[in-house]
Amino acid sequence: SSHEHKLNFKRSKEACLSYIQDALLQKQWKRAAEFLTCYVESLEKDYSREHIGPSEMIWRIGTEILWHHSQSSMKEFNCFMEQMKTLGVKRYLKVCLEHVFHLLCNGQIDEAYQNLSLAESWRFGEQTAIQDKEMKLIQAYRGLLDYYSWSKQKNILLENGEDGFSDLAVEQEMHSYFRKAAVNLKEIIKIPGVWDVFVKCYVDLLEFYGDHNEAHQVLNEYAYNSKFPANPNAHVYLCQFLKRQGESKKSLISALKILHDIVPSHELMIDFNTMLQKSKKRKKRRLGLEVIFAALDYAGWKENAKAWSCLARQVKQIVISDKHLNWIKQEWNSRKDWWPAFHFSRYLAKRNWQENKSLSYEKALVAGILLGKDCKYFKYVSHQGCKAQLKRFRMLKKFVNRHNPAYLRISG
Amino acid sequence: RDFNERCAQCSEVNWGVTDGGRFYCRSCHNVTERTREVVNTDFITNSRVQTISKGSRKQEKNDGGCEWYICEGFQLVLKKQAEALEALGVCPQMKDEILCSFWRCYLQKSKQAYCKRPAGETVKALSVCESSTDVDSDPERPSLLHLLSFSESEGDLQTDCSFASSVSKVSENTSVCSGSVDGSLYLVKNQKEKLRMTMPMTLSFCYMALLWVREPITLSELLRFVVEGHIPYLNVFQHFPEKMKLCGLDLKIFCVESWPVYEEVFNKMHELAAFLDLPRFPDITESCFLHPDMLCMKYLMEANLPDELHNWTCRVVKKIGIGEVDFLTLTPENKSTRKVKYDVLAAAVIVVVLKLLFLLDDRYEWLLSEFAEERNKNNPEVPMFYSGGPYFEFKKWYEVVKRSLDVEQKKLDEERAKYLWRCEKPLFYSVKNKSKVLKRRQMVVNLQNQFGKLSGSVQRAEKPNPSSFQLSWSEENTDGSCFHGHSLKGILQEKCGLLTAMNPDYWLCTVKLCNEKLCGHLAHYREVEFPQSYHFVVGLFSFLLRIQPSYIHDEVCMIEHKLFNKKLYKKLKYNTVLRK
Numbered sequence: 001s002s003h004e005h006k007l008n009f010k011r012s013k014e015a016c017l018s019y020i021q022d023a024l025l026q027k028q029w030k031r032a033a034e035f036l037t038c039y040v041e042s043l044e045k046d047y048s049r050e051h052i053g054p055s056e057m058i059w060r061i062g063t064e065i066l067w068h069h070s071q072s073s074m075k076e077f078n079c080f081m082e083q084m085k086t087l088g089v090k091r092y093l094k095v096c097l098e099h100v101f102h103l104l105c106n107g108q109i110d111e112a113y114q115n116l117s118l119a120e121s122w123r124f125g126e127q128t129a130i131q132d133k134e135m136k137l138i139q140a141y142r143g144l145l146d147y148y149s150w151s152k153q154k155n156i157l158l159e160n161g162e163d164g165f166s167d168l169a170v171e172q173e174m175h176s177y178f179r180k181a182a183v184n185l186k187e188i189i190k191i192p193g194v195w196d197v198f199v200k201c202y203v204d205l206l207e208f209y210g211d212h213n214e215a216h217q218v219l220n221e222y223a224y225n226s227k228f229p230a231n232p233n234a235h236v237y238l239c240q241f242l243k244r245q246g247e248s249k250k251s252l253i254s255a256l257k258i259l260h261d262i263v264p265s266h267e268l269m270i271d272f273n274t275m276l277q278k279s280k281k282r283k284k285r286r287l288g289l290e291v292i293f294a295a296l297d298y299a300g301w302k303e304n305a306k307a308w309s310c311l312a313r314q315v316k317q318i319v320i321s322d323k324h325l326n327w328i329k330q331e332w333n334s335r336k337d338w339w340p341a342f343h344f345s346r347y348l349a350k351r352n353w354q355e356n357k358s359l360s361y362e363k364a365l366v367a368g369i370l371l372g373k374d375c376k377y378f379k380y381v382s383h384q385g386c387k388a389q390l391k392r393f394r395m396l397k398k399f400v401n402r403h404n405p406a407y408l409r410i411s412g
Numbered sequence: 413r414d415f416n417e418r419c420a421q422c423s424e425v426n427w428g429v430t431d432g433g434r435f436y437c438r439s440c441h442n443v444t445e446r447t448r449e450v451v452n453t454d455f456i457t458n459s460r461v462q463t464i465s466k467g468s469r470k471q472e473k474n475d476g477g478c479e480w481y482i483c484e485g486f487q488l489v490l491k492k493q494a495e496a497l498e499a500l501g502v503c504p505q506m507k508d509e510i511l512c513s514f515w516r517c518y519l520q521k522s523k524q525a526y527c528k529r530p531a532g533e534t535v536k537a538l539s540v541c542e543s544s545t546d547v548d549s550d551p552e553r554p555s556l557l558h559l560l561s562f563s564e565s566e567g568d569l570q571t572d573c574s575f576a577s578s579v580s581k582v583s584e585n586t587s588v589c590s591g592s593v594d595g596s597l598y599l600v601k602n603q604k605e606k607l608r609m610t611m612p613m614t615l616s617f618c619y620m621a622l623l624w625v626r627e628p629i630t631l632s633e634l635l636r637f638v639v640e641g642h643i644p645y646l647n648v649f650q651h652f653p654e655k656m657k658l659c660g661l662d663l664k665i666f667c668v669e670s671w672p673v674y675e676e677v678f679n680k681m682h683e684l685a686a687f688l689d690l691p692r693f694p695d696i697t698e699s700c701f702l703h704p705d706m707l708c709m710k711y712l713m714e715a716n717l718p719d720e721l722h723n724w725t726c727r728v729v730k731k732i733g734i735g736e737v738d739f740l741t742l743t744p745e746n747k748s749t750r751k752v753k754y755d756v757l758a759a760a761v762i763v764v765v766l767k768l769l770f771l772l773d774d775r776y777e778w779l780l781s782e783f784a785e786e787r788n789k790n791n792p793e794v795p796m797f798y799s800g801g802p803y804f805e806f807k808k809w810y811e812v813v814k815r816s817l818d819v820e821q822k823k824l825d826e827e828r829a830k831y832l833w834r835c836e837k838p839l840f841y842s843v844k845n846k847s848k849v850l851k852r853r854q855m856v857v858n859l860q861n862q863f864g865k866l867s868g869s870v871q872r873a874e875k876p877n878p879s880s881f882q883l884s885w886s887e888e889n890t891d892g893s894c895f896h897g898h899s900l901k902g903i904l905q906e907k908c909g910l911l912t913a914m915n916p917d918y919w920l921c922t923v924k925l926c927n928e929k930l931c932g933h934l935a936h937y938r939e940v941e942f943p944q945s946y947h948f949v950v951g952l953f954s955f956l957l958r959i960q961p962s963y964i965h966d967e968v969c970m971i972e973h974k975l976f977n978k979k980l981y982k983k984l985k986y987n988t989v990l991r992k
Contacts, residue, residue, distance in 0.1 A: 007670065007671045007828055007831075008669050008670030008671065009669035009670065009833050010669075012828055012829060012831050012833070015825070015828060015829035016829040016830065018829075019826065019829050029866070030866065030867055030868035031867075031868075033863045033864075033866035033867045033868075034830075034863075034867035034868065035829065035830065036863045037859075037860050037863040037864045037867055038829070038830040038831070038832060040856050040859040040860055040863070041832060041833060041834045041856050041860075043852055043855065043856050043859075044834055044849075044852055044853065044856060045669075058859065062859070062863070065863070065866065066866075069866050071865075071866060072866060076862065079862075080862065083855060083858065083859070086855075087855070
């Protein structure tokens with residue numbers, strides 16, 4: 001505001017902040033530092049009515065500058081963080097936590113751990129209760145680092161193999177880390193939130209010590225408790241766990257079904273389809289078809305031969321048995337307007353043929369059934385395949401030709 | 413001061429000290445036998461003000477401080493400012509004779525000194541004992557909590573409460589919530605008649621004195637020097653002697669957090685002149701710096717405009733009578749005349765002249781510029797010594813000036829954002845939060861050092877030397893960026909032996925002037941309605957004078973109305989375009 005002649009402290013500092021902001025956005029760290037130097041005297045003035053006060057500003061801006069500035073060292077950074085901790089008691093734990101994150105990013109695990117322990121022992125009247133959430137996080141991260149230490153000890157043990165005696169100390173340590181980690185991790189995942197890292201680590205610990213029930217419980221809670229925010233990963237972890245544990249197909253399938261509803265394009269869907277195809281129950285096989293079609297709606301699977309082979313296999317099976325062609329018809333109904341351009345264009349036919357013959361084979365089969373033997377994709381690929389004298393393509397051509405009535409029934 | 417006994421006669425506790433050093437009751441004037449030692453008679457080094465006639469009260473307090481009155485503080489401020497002005501070249505009489513007479517007169521009229529009964533005795537000091545519990549009981553006594561609308565820095569949960577409770581221990585005569593004796597009195601709002609002293613008012617005093625001696629410094633320049641740090645204002649209390657402790661309400665009085673605004677200083681100055689019953693000021697004649705002819709010359713140079721334009725500004729000045737002695741000289745008792753802002757007036761005259769010659773309707777001036785450009789091309793070797801220099805091209809002038817202006821504006825904006833308001837001398841509201849304030853200060857200094865090192869090679873530049881000209885253009889530059897010597901030939905013509913502009917038209921900024929007293933302005937300057945060239949020119953002077961463009965616009969309207977007085981009262985079919 002070049003014509004702002006009524007200049008006072010407040011406006012001057014506001015202007016200063018906007019210069020800092022510009023400099024930060026353009027990664028001009030020196031310039032940002034220059035203006036920050038002028039801004040810091042705001043600390044001596046009262047801003048209690050503002051939403052974000054100068055001490056918070058200075059903390060955040062200073063952190064950015066010191067982290068990125070070429071002439072800044074970790075020592076300076078740490079010194080700055082310590083100062084920031086004394087600035088605002090209401091923010092103490094938050095600052096500690098962020099400091100820890102930076103230390104971790106810099107690979108200083110031990111310092112991070114020390115800081116976490118220190119923060120954990122902090123008490124400040126009623127503030128301790130107010131900052132309860134941050135405290136839980138601090139404990140959770142310390143738990144995480146304990147897990148990390150546990151994991152290291154475990155690896156040492158595993159590497160050394162059968163060498164009994166010298167491992168006793170290692171084993172003791174390992175168990176003690178486990179106890180420390182478990183306590184804290186368990187606490188944090190009780191609170192509704194997104195705790196992927198903590199959950200994974202905790203489950204890992206439980207599985208190692210054989211407490212599968214608890215692990216199952218934890219994962220169930222995490223995935224199905226409505227108080228927790230919707231999180232597809234929760235379902236993935238559960239599914240992976242069930243698979244690892246060799247749980248009944250039934251429970252695995254129900255878990256995977258939920259995942260399919262949330263994230264139809266997830267990679268587990270391919271396995272899911274494979275599982276469902278093998279099922280004796282008609283409903284399951286029907287679901288399988290739905291699942292694989294849904295997955296292929298997403299661009300990420302366009303070039304995936306395995307996905308296409310799943311679909312091809314199932315389509316082939318249905319066509320041969322001549323039962324449930326209506327399934328295909330149902331699935332195809334909502335897709336017939338756009339799948340041809342999306343998957344079966346002549347351009348794609350050429351490209352697929354050049355890059356990945358298996359892919360083109362699977363796709364051609366599907367195309368031949370869904371779009372008939374005269375469709376561009378099938379014609380091109382089968383022609384190329386036959387020209388190249390590849391046996392399976394000749395078989396494919398025969399197959400599609402033979403089953404053209406199926407196409408007619410689907411498209412009709 | 414610490415005498416808390418009740419008066420034998422009237423049972424009040426309201427003591428003063430007589431010249432003889434005895435305690436007397438202010439309510440009933442009963443003099444006691446109690447006396448007080450006089451410790452130190454020599455408090456203020458320049459004893460312009462005799463001691464307040466209450467008597468000597470220089471007993472030292474416990475913390476090494478002593479009692480002092482707000483007006484003593486202001487006196488120190490004025491002294492410092494006057495000294496700074498003297499260092500800038502102002503004549504010594506301004507400080508030694510004029511300013512201090514004004515100040516003495518002020519003290520007398522506002523009954524703070526030089527009179528029999530100083531002001532303090534008629535108003536009881538705020539007795540907080542009563543008001544700390546029931547805030548609204550007495551509407552005439554604002555509670556201290558209300559006065560102290562500061563609260564401490566964040567993270568401190570207890571300050572307001574602790575402050576109130578500490579203050580309730582006050583005895584009635586002194587208020588510990590200020591270092592000065594009468595700090596709290598000063599902020600009581602019901603003292604309208606007495607023209608209470610404020611920091612901006614110190615500048616009004618200075619300006620008034622400068623005007624009296626007719627120094628070549630305009631108010632906008634004075635204010636610019638203040639902002640640039642050549643005249644103490646911002647943290648001037650740093651220079652108070654150690655013994656004068658500032659705290660609490662004193663801070664509200666002496667610590668400024670905004671730069672003085674032209675209008676405020678200007679208006680206060682006139683109020684002050686009337687309050688002091690000053691006679692007519694020394695005449696502002698044609699040879700004075702503040703006369704529009706002189707100021708126009710200066711501003712034309714600074715705006716890089718041709719010297720030839722000066723003839724025109726003089727003509728306009730003469731025609732509308734704003735060069736008359738009676739118009740320009742300040743007569744305080746004459747309340748109805750519009751007060752003259754010399755600098756704004758001169759700038760506005762130039763704007764009007766530019767409108768007269770170039771129309772500034774976003775078309776005509778560029779057309780004229782094209783013609784000039786053609787002529788300049790055809791006569792590449794225009795002799796510089798006679799018949800003037802090359803034809804003045806508005807377009808070139810605009811480009812050159814705009815470029816410089818943008819650079820300077822950018823620098824100014826950055827400077828304003830980088831301004832440091834705090835100083836080394838710590839300020840605290842009460843002794844209680846002294847340690848906290850000092851800690852904060854230390855942290856600020858640490859952070860400044862830390863980030864200062866990361867700022868790159870450029871450290872904060874030294875204060876630039878004070879200069880009267882902000883933009884300068886040298887004729888020696890061969891790039892043709894100086895337009896002083898350029899000629900207005902192409903846009904003038906002769907009619908009946910008189911040089912007139914070729915431009916036959918003029919547009920008025922406003923057809924009707926507003927009532928300044930009602931809405932504060934003569935006209936309303938809104939960006940969208942005027943040509944860009946006009947905005948540019950007004951903006952240029954707005955930058956030079958560090959004043960809102962609307963004030964220049966007001967003066968322009970005023971001048972136009974004087975100039976086209978006759979035509980305005982005819983019935984006009986077309987509102988804005990007049991034939992000259």
